Amino acid sequence: MAQVVSDIIRQYVKELKGARAIKTGQVERAFSRVERHKLLEWFYLTDDKGEIEYQGWRATKRDVDAQNPDPDLLKIIYSNTSLLTKINPPSSTSQPSLVASMLELLELKRGMNLLEIGAGTGYNAALMQEIVGKKGHITTIDIQEDVVEQTRRLLKASGYGEIEVIAADGADGFPEKALYDRIIATVGCPDISFCWLEQLRGNGFMLIPLQHGIEGSDPLIRIWKERERLVGRVVGLSGFMSIQGELAIEQRVPFAIQATLRDKKPAAEYPLPDLLEEMQKFREKKQWVESCSFPFFLTIADERTFGSGLGLWDEEKGVIVVKRDKLVLYGDKSLYQDLKIFCEQWERLGKPKLSDWQLEFVPFDHAGEIPEGERTWVIERKFSREIVRLV
Ligand SMILES: C[S@@+](CC[C@H](N)C(=O)[O-])C[C@H]1O[C@@H](n2cnc3c(N)ncnc32)[C@H](O)[C@@H]1O
Missing domain, CATH: 3.40.50.150 (Vaccinia Virus protein VP39)
Structure with missing residues (x-):
């Protein structure tokens, strides 16, 4: 044996x-x-x-x-x-x-x-x-x-x-x-x-x-101290079950939603914008890091990210999600416009890679003013403010 x-x-x-x-x-x-x-x-x-x-x-x-x-x-x-x-x-x-x-x-x-x-x-x-x-x-x-x-x-x-x-x-x-x-x-x-x-x-x-909106698809973040600041970079991708206990939050998108969509009739279908088609091709070729660069931006820019980051889920307006070669809408048309605006914004930013983003974590009791800037985003987490920058 x-x-x-x-x-x-x-x-x-x-x-x-x-x-x-x-x-x-x-x-x-x-x-x-x-x-x-x-x-x-x-x-x-x-x-x-x-x-x-x-x-x-x-x-x-x-x-x-x-x-x-x-x-x-x-x-x-x-x-x-x-x-x-x-x-x-x-x-x-x-x-x-x-x-x-x-x-x-x-x-x-x-x-x-x-x-x-x-x-x-x-x-x-x-x-x-x-x-x-x-x-x-x-x-x-x-x-x-x-x-x-x-x-x-x-x-x-x-x-x-x-x-x-x-x-x-x-x-x-x-x-x-x-x-x-x-x-x-x-x-x-x-x-x-x-x-x-x-x-x-x-x-x-x-x-x-570190969960960034998409359930089961967590960017791996290397975090270290730099002088008095806590900074980080995305160094990979992972998929883990969610933590329990003090850090836990209620999951934003329940698995049930994904299951119920299977039998639901779409309100509309659209051809994929070029960018989403590009992301789908990376997925088909199992180029996971490349396939996640736009979804990662979406998780930073809009907390409604859904379906491995290639869609939006809005409690009131419904869901829009990529299904193979189509964008499928189950809800309000404005979701399609919102998603298109994010695609254009990401292209204007120069299609940043996962490793291009600079992260900083500040505990709420030290957080102060919310930083602003065209290339700065802020994610309010349970105990910290995550500041995301493109330099
Ligand atoms: C994916 S498994 C870990 C796999 C493990 N490293 C191995 O090599 O087998 C995740 C584990 O995290 C544990 N867990 C969940 N929340 C936790 C928390 N707040 N503190 C410590 N462990 C936790 C779960 O009970 C579960 O056993």
């Missing part, structure tokens, strides 16, 4: 390297060493005939026997898929290519002290432990006590007992082990916590999937 597992892991690592998710030797070595199946006692698999119903789809629970794993399950576990391990409230082990990309973005070094928000199965924590080595330290927090109990036990049984798994709201960070070289969230955050800032080393940085 050991040979079967090591062959499957070798193939899995090769695929992640082929997808350019694993880039460096240290991340490759970590993925080769940590056994994902040993951190799972079960997971839920999408299955039309499954006995479990969750958010409009059906699933079957599959048990994992770590000592004698079913080879078919191993193939699923060592493929590039996120695996749901808990329903309501949810938990999962994230998509391996996303995990690898984030580890690369973290620029880890041996001996570093790290804090993770969203322990889940502990897979990412174990990978980070491999990279920082025995002299490094990992603290990982999860808000769900049963998740923590299981993860602590499975990490220990897999040889990662030194990882500190804490049951708490990650919004508070974990001051007992601060200062951290890196703080990483593996859960979608509608805001940042200023507790993290206090616990971050001066030359360290945070990597946060």
Whole structure:
């Protein structure tokens, strides 16, 4: 069995390297060493005939026997898929290519002290432990006590007992082990916590999937201190479940809306403006970073962003959204005009890339006057004001 597992892991690592998710030797070595199946006692698999119903789809629970794993399950576990391990409230082990990309973005070094928000199965924590080595330290927090109990036990049984798994709201960070070289969230955050800032080393940085309007499609933001300011840049893309606890907000666009639109008759259909057609083509070619440059602008310019950022959802006026090669309207015509104006504005700005935007986070009690300027936008979050600039 050991040979079967090591062959499957070798193939899995090769695929992640082929997808350019694993880039460096240290991340490759970590993925080769940590056994994902040993951190799972079960997971839920999408299955039309499954006995479990969750958010409009059906699933079957599959048990994992770590000592004698079913080879078919191993193939699923060592493929590039996120695996749901808990329903309501949810938990999962994230998509391996996303995990690898984030580890690369973290620029880890041996001996570093790290804090993770969203322990889940502990897979990412174990990978980070491999990279920082025995002299490094990992603290990982999860808000769900049963998740923590299981993860602590499975990490220990897999040889990662030194990882500190804490049951708490990650919004508070974990001051007992601060200062951290890196703080990483593996859960979608509608805001940042200023507790993290206090616990971050001066030359360290945070990597946060910061929700910008579009559910399940969160720009990855690298955030660091610059003199007395907290600044950031978009360094990638991700898709995570939303955070619970103090940072949580009510989700703006419920999944139900997307489901009900399937059977609804459109009020009008329009040909795609050139720009949206361009974005759709990037999507078809799986050029995700390029495909998100206009949607990211839309999330900054208008909080009504909908449907992976290629549409608008307005509580009173309805929805306009791109469906394949058409713009489909379920509501007031003015939504079409609004979307067209944003397309023109983005073109006038010179079609900025994700990495062109400069971000700054100011806590509300220090916020002062709202900055203005043709190339300055402001997003009011739960605890902070995010100032977005194009320079
Ligand atoms: C996508 S999973 C994390 C995946 C994990 N890093 C792994 O390697 O398996 C997100 C986790 O975040 C946890 N979570 C949600 N809100 C939280 C909060 N406020 N503080 C800490 N953890 C939270 C959830 O319980 C869930 O287990």
